[in-house]
Amino acid sequence: MAVVLGPNRYGKAETRLVRVVRDGGVHHVKDVSVSSALSGAMEDAHLAGDNAAVLPTDTQRNTVYALARKHGVDQIEDFALLLARHYVDSQPTVHHARVEIEECLWGRIRDGEESRPPGERHSFVLSGPERRTCVVHHDRDGSTTVTSGLRDLAVLNSTGSEFFGFARDEYTTLAPTHDRVLAAAVRARWRHVSGDCDFGASYSEVRRCLLEAFAGTHSLSLQHTLYAMGRRVLETRREICEVRLAMRNKHHFLVDLTPFGLDNPNEVFYAADRPYGLIEGVVLDDDAPAARFAWE
Structure with a gap:
């Protein structure tokens, strides 16, 4: 050896x-x-x-x-x-x-x-x-690679989010829903085409794109929202060629108030911090050069 x-x-x-x-x-x-x-x-x-x-x-x-x-x-x-x-x-x-x-x-x-x-x-x-x-x-x-980003960006939509039609097995207990709270802690990283850029302006605009896409997407899953956010950045900001997103799902569970003789029309939730769903994905310009260096 x-x-x-x-x-x-x-x-x-x-x-x-x-x-x-x-x-x-x-x-x-x-x-x-x-x-x-x-x-x-x-x-x-x-x-x-x-x-x-x-x-x-x-x-x-x-x-x-x-x-x-x-x-x-x-x-x-x-x-x-x-x-x-x-x-x-x-x-x-x-x-x-x-x-x-x-x-x-x-x-x-x-x-x-x-x-x-x-x-x-x-x-x-x-x-x-x-x-x-x-x-x-x-x-x-x-050779130079510049990756900008943000982490721990907390976002929430109080409606406009669904999750149904998912795979099921003998251990599945989650019920389908057509109206839920969607909240996440976002980590986003985006690769610049070159190292010559107004990074301050670019950061502000990319962050705006991420937030606008989160707010404006009728979500069928967090994966669906993740892709919409990355796509908005690439279609809007030509200095960016790749976006990597990790979204930590901040689950909000509807509280059962029937033991107290009360209804709960999607108003009172229990916010759980763990365990949480972690959704990750890369959205990229297919014509852009591959990253020479590892992102980490």
């Missing part, structure tokens, strides 16, 4: 960075978690304990802070590209860099804050559990 070293990478995970920009009396907050992973000509670190090719993970953490100070952090995709290119260009042994960023979305507590007195222009509130995400892959030959 021959024992060999397989694919490998290493890096610094979840470097937390909060950057405050003081634009006169108005402050802006960027709150991100950055993970980097490097691979290349690093076999000797595994096989011989020779670390000459290894850029310390502490250095990767420090690079995040230093480049944030030098270049700022605007769109997370642009910052991820900056970091990935820096690692590959500065280290001859690094042939590939993967940078993942997750952003907490802080909004202003007060609308129209720019017009308020200076002492009232620095108050923020976290916009729930939703996070903006991106993953950038950059190779020594110049």
Whole structure:
């Protein structure tokens, strides 16, 4: 039996960075978690304990802070590209860099804050559990893939959803329904055609497409809604060539109120958090080039 070293990478995970920009009396907050992973000509670190090719993970953490100070952090995709290119260009042994960023979305507590007195222009509130995400892959030959996304986007339709005609066996107890609450926690990722994009505008528009398709689709299943959401993005945004969706079904069960002499015309529900249905799928432009790098 021959024992060999397989694919490998290493890096610094979840470097937390909060950057405050003081634009006169108005402050802006960027709150991100950055993970980097490097691979290349690093076999000797595994096989011989020779670390000459290894850029310390502490250095990767420090690079995040230093480049944030030098270049700022605007769109997370642009910052991820900056970091990935820096690692590959500065280290001859690094042939590939993967940078993942997750952003907490802080909004202003007060609308129209720019017009308020200076002492009232620095108050923020976290916009729930939703996070903006991106993953950038950059190779020594110049190949780059940018994937944007979001997670924990909670959506709910109080009607306009059905589920019937499904397969049954001896263990099936679920009753068909033609009017149900459809709620889900959405994770969406979308691949850009190129790394040259107005990522901020693209993110806002893709998110809008996802929400409009969820709200506007008379759903026959969560799978049906998932495809409609991905299709809306691809038909509307030409800079996107592939959408991956994972939808965690947040089940709402009608409560039986007959023991109390009450009816329940689809008004009182029990919301269960687990177990949950998990529906996943990919919607893509069949003419687009295949992704060179794995999404994960």
